Amino acid sequence: MPGFEVFGEEERREVGEVLETGVLFRYGFDAQRKGRWKARSFESEFAARLGVGHCHLVSSGTASLYVALSACGVGAGDHVIISPFTFVATFEAILGVGAVPVFADMDETLCLSPAAARAAITERTKAVAPVHMCGAMARIEDLKALCGEKGLTLVEDTCQAVGGSYKGRALGTFGRAGCFSFDAVKTITCGEGGAVVTDDPLVSQRADQYADHGHDHVGSDRGADGHPILGTNYRISELNAAVGLAQLRKLDRILAAQRANKKVLRDALSAYRDVRFREVPDPAGDTATFLCFFLPAEEDARKAAKELGKAGLEGVSYWYDNNWHYLRRWEHLKNLKSAARLPQHLYDSVPDYNKVDLSLSDRIMGKTVCVQIKVGWTEKDLAARVAAIRTVFGN
Numbered sequence: 001m002p003g004f005e006v007f008g009e010e011e012r013r014e015v016g017e018v019l020e021t022g023v024l025f026r027y028g029f030d031a032q033r034k035g036r037w038k039a040r041s042f043e044s045e046f047a048a049r050l051g052v053g054h055c056h057l058v059s060s061g062t063a064s065l066y067v068a069l070s071a072c073g074v075g076a077g078d079h080v081i082i083s084p085f086t087f088v089a090t091f092e093a094i095l096g097v098g099a100v101p102v103f104a105d106m107d108e109t110l111c112l113s114p115a116a117a118r119a120a121i122t123e124r125t126k127a128v129a130p131v132h133m134c135g136a137m138a139r140i141e142d143l144k145a146l147c148g149e150k151g152l153t154l155v156e157d158t159c160q161a162v163g164g165s166y167k168g169r170a171l172g173t174f175g176r177a178g179c180f181s182f183d184a185v186k187t188i189t190c191g192e193g194g195a196v197v198t199d200d201p202l203v204s205q206r207a208d209q210y211a212d213h214g215h216d217h218v219g220s221d222r223g224a225d226g227h228p229i230l231g232t233n234y235r236i237s238e239l240n241a242a243v244g245l246a247q248l249r250k251l252d253r254i255l256a257a258q259r260a261n262k263k264v265l266r267d268a269l270s271a272y273r274d275v276r277f278r279e280v281p282d283p284a285g286d287t288a289t290f291l292c293f294f295l296p297a298e299e300d301a302r303k304a305a306k307e308l309g310k311a312g313l314e315g316v317s318y319w320y321d322n323n324w325h326y327l328r329r330w331e332h333l334k335n336l337k338s339a340a341r342l343p344q345h346l347y348d349s350v351p352d353y354n355k356v357d358l359s360l361s362d363r364i365m366g367k368t369v370c371v372q373i374k375v376g377w378t379e380k381d382l383a384a385r386v387a388a389i390r391t392v393f394g395n
């Protein structure tokens with residue numbers, strides 16, 4: 001997911017323009033900034049690209065989850081259904097707003113199963129937060145319909161799938177809010193940054209206020225007259241936004257390269273009877289940051305991941321054993337280990353994550369291998385990677 005591979009003159013120019021004015025803050029300083037509004041420009045270009053009414057930039061993808069959940073009114077004691085395959089930030093943000101993460105199985109899309117989400121709904125459920133994992137989409141239409149039927153809020157964690165779509169509609173725009181990350185290893189990066197997108201004017205207004213101490217941003221200099229709500233600081237700086245703006249303008253190029261490179265590896269793996277590919281509900285909208293496939297059994301997948309790495313294929317992940325992305329190894333969550341005490345209601349009401357039955361997810365995750373796709377691979381690089389695949393799976 002490597003926007004950093006294509007850093008160049010464009011990023012330097014955008015950053016240079018900010019440094020020239022000396023205004024690193026996204027608000028105010030109208031006279032000094034010479035009309036340069038990098039965060040604002042990124043927001044309007046990103047919203048236009050996604051076909052969504054509003055975009056608000058924040059300091060990280062994690063911050064975007066905090067801001068989106070808060071702006072949608074998800075808070076203390078609410079239950080939020082998520083998949084056990086994600087990055088830890090998803091459940092951190094849910095706990096952070098005082099809500100309870102409730103895990104439901106994923107399916108062979110490697111994202112939340114609509115059937116499992118339905119079965120997990122109780123009277124305490126407030127929201128469903130599917131994650132478009134490893135660059136491709138959840139069954140987002142079904143999840144949206146489920147939320148509509150049950151009166152639940154849909155918040156999409158699109159941090160790993162910027163530029164993705166389902167039937168032509170941008171991922172992140174199906175829910176009441178969509179969250180994005182532009183951290184150092186994402187498809188487009190600004191070092192640290194994120195975005196909340198929404199078509200709901202109230203969510204947009206709350207996001208804008210909450211991410212900047214509750215300021216209403218009406219009138220001059222952040223509208224410091226009014227604080228309609230309590231907030232905090234999840235602001236992005238103009239420097240980060242400037243890098244992101246240059247990267248956003250390269251997104252189509254990045255996606256095209258990833259898709260072409262992924263196809264080469266996928267074609268090579270298609271030759272093997274034992275290999276089955278992750279289900280992608282709309283292949284045309286896949287961002288192609290990863291190629292994920294299934295082998296018949298856990299031991300086959302663990303062994304293949306190791307051997308592919310040894311044979312020279314970099315960026316191979318066996319997520320089942322990894323403690324960043326899959327619940328099995330999240331001991332800190334299972335034991336609710338926090339630096340400060342959590343609100344008492346969380347100790348009283350979180351499910352015992354050691355006992356929750358996620359056997360379907362375990363079976364799927366156990367047999368999954370994912371390979372990261374790079375933008376800058378040359379024909380020679382690709383040939384070497386195909387050769388690595390043949391070394392492991394046979395000629």
Ligand SMILES: Cc1ncc(COP(=O)(O)O)c(C=O)c1O
Nearest residue numbers: 060061062087089159160181183
């Ligand atoms: C699914 C998912 N959600 C949230 C995040 C958090 O994004 P950030 O690193 O920008 O805080 C990430 C980052 O890897 C992610 O993969």
